[in-house]
Amino acid sequence: MTIPPDFPRDAAAVHESTDRLLVSLGKLDDAAVGEPSLLPGWTRGHVLAHLARNADALVNLLTWARTGVRTPMYASTAVRDGDIERDADRPLAVHLEDLQESAARFGAAAQALPADRRAYEVEMRNGVVERADRLALRRLAEVELHHVDLGVGYTVEQLSPAFVDSELDFLTGIKFAGHPDLPALELHGDDGRQWHTGRSADGASAAPVVVSGSPKDLVGWLTGRADGGRLDTHGAALPVIPPL
Known part of the structure; x- marks a missing residue:
């Protein structure tokens, strides 16, 4: 939300x-x-x-x-x-x-x-x-x-939860929403929340890449402040994030 x-x-x-x-x-x-x-x-x-x-x-x-x-x-x-x-x-x-x-x-x-x-x-x-x-x-x-x-x-670990939440909303809902250089992503937070961003995943597109982890690790990866090594891609390759 x-x-x-x-x-x-x-x-x-x-x-x-x-x-x-x-x-x-x-x-x-x-x-x-x-x-x-x-x-x-x-x-x-x-x-x-x-x-x-x-x-x-x-x-x-x-x-x-x-x-x-x-x-x-x-x-x-x-x-x-x-x-x-x-x-x-x-x-x-x-x-x-x-x-x-x-x-x-x-x-x-x-x-x-x-x-x-x-x-x-x-x-x-x-x-x-x-x-x-x-x-x-x-x-x-x-x-x-x-x-x-x-x-x-x-470090990313010290980012406040309130900032992490607002930044995830911005990155997924505005910055990378529909971005042509980012595959469709389905992000799963370890607190049960989900976000969708990247290219639209419609009937003609591949299924979204599912990436799971803590909200802080997701923000670290999406902003280029962490390599995403602690994220779970469920067997898929971790997408490269376009520059901010």
Whole structure:
């Protein structure tokens, strides 16, 4: 069953997730910031710079939803990528300050969004259209998954059940629903729940690939944060997930 967005609840979850991230970062030093993250080609500093600028990009979209005045996430892809490269090598203290200040701006923009504007649709990067009341969930995914990408001890196992549920709904119901590069999937959670995604399995198509496991392991596999080794494919090959 799809979980409807609850904007105040989701915005509060973003705040809590950011606090967990900052606690993890407090254990690092400047040298650690320059070390490779779990994302190919990015140091931890790249991940942190991206997280800060993503918060500001989502502030732009919340402002658009509140005012009705088109405010793109980023001026351009080149500007987005340039900002990340520019800021990646900063000292840890500067990254921490930027993350805290950008998180505060996001929180203020979320607080300022009137209830009657939450259904307003805005355009995200790459032309994806999204309702304003789902932007907090979008930010939550950024913070939670990139926390894992930092390689600082925060793993898929530590993702909150509430985030896992919302992310499974998003991935199966929106991101990969009807995706031409993903075979029809029937996902079975070890708690008895099921999700369907990928190409439609109709009478002319092969039966869906059944993949079973814990919701956290399913999210880890679908987001590329785990190899799916703990999932059961019931004799079939585990499909390759397209890039997010």
